[in-house]
Amino acid sequence: MKLAIAADHGGWELKTELLKFIGKIANVEVADYGTSGPDSVDYPDFGKKVAEAVSSGAVDRGILICGTGIGMSITANRFPKIRAALCHDHFTAQMSRLHNDANILVMGERVIGRGVACEIVKTWLETEFEGGRHLGRLEKIEAIGQRTR
Ligand code: RB5
Numbered sequence: 711m712k713l714a715i716a717a718d719h720g721g722w723e724l725k726t727e728l729l730k731f732i733g734k735i736a737n738v739e740v741a742d743y744g745t746s747g748p749d750s751v752d753y754p755d756f757g758k759k760v761a762e763a764v765s766s767g768a769v770d771r772g773i774l775i776c777g778t779g780i781g782m783s784i785t786a787n788r789f790p791k792i793r794a795a796l797c798h799d800h801f802t803a804q805m806s807r808l809h810n811d812a813n814i815l816v817m818g819e820r821v822i823g824r825g826v827a828c829e830i831v832k833t834w835l836e837t838e839f840e841g842g843r844h845l846g847r848l849e850k851i852e853a854i855g856q857r858t859r
Contacts, residue, residue, distance in 0.1 A: 711835070712769040714760045716743035717819070718753040720777030724819040724827055728773065731828045738835060741769065757785030764813050765789045772814040773831065779818035786814050790855060793848070798822055803830040807837035809844050 713732065717725040722745050732740045743759040745751045753776045760772035772794075774782035779796040786794035794814035795806035798821060806812035815834045817827055 711738050711771065713738055713740045713771050713773065713835075714743055714763045714769040715740055715773040715775075716745070716756040716760045717775040718745060718751050718756055718777075718782075719748050720753075721775030721782075721817075721819040722746060722748065724775050724817070724824065725773075727824050728775075728827060728831060732831065732835075735832070735835065753781040754785045757782045758789075760814065761786040761789040761792050761794070765791050770813075771835075774814060774816045775819055776816075777818055777820040779816045779821065783816045786816065791852070793851070797830050797834065799826065800829055800833050803834040804837050807834055808840045811839035811844070811848055 715725055715728065729740065729742060732738055744756055757774050760774055763769045764772045774786060774794065776782045783794050783796045786792050792814055793810055793812045794816050795810055795812035796816045797803040797806055815831065817830060
């Protein structure tokens with residue numbers, strides 16, 4: 711699986727930890743889209759890079775981190791075909807894949823600890839979409855996006 715990851719200054723430390731963690735997971739190739747230090751940046755600039763990569767099919771999935779995860783979620787969900795899910799624990803990570811086929815995982819470094827974040831990533835990467843009745847619901851979301859853009 712090809713994965714893109716990015717963060718703003720509120721999330722870059724957690725991103726650094728997650729890059730080490732993801733590097734040990736088999737069959738996942740991760741590309742780091744920045745930022746790489748504590749200097750203040752604007753989260754839309756980094757959310758956009760990952761959302762565009764997922765939306766275009768350049769990568770399979772993405773991970774975005776900011777202080778709360780809220781700004782990155784709002785940004786990513788503006789892009790076609792993006793289903794970005796802000797997850798805080800194992801349950802939300804699992805459900806975001808089973809029911810929502812989330813293709814971008816968003817987390818808040820100021821909200822969750824590193825251990826929980828690693829557990830979320832592992833669950834999110836390993837859980838497959840259930841399909842079935844959930845597929846029609848995702849098609850309805852995409853249709854809403856196409857009508858209003
Ligand atoms: C940056 O201070 C902070 O606003 C950002 O990381 C994020 O939490 C926005 O939603």
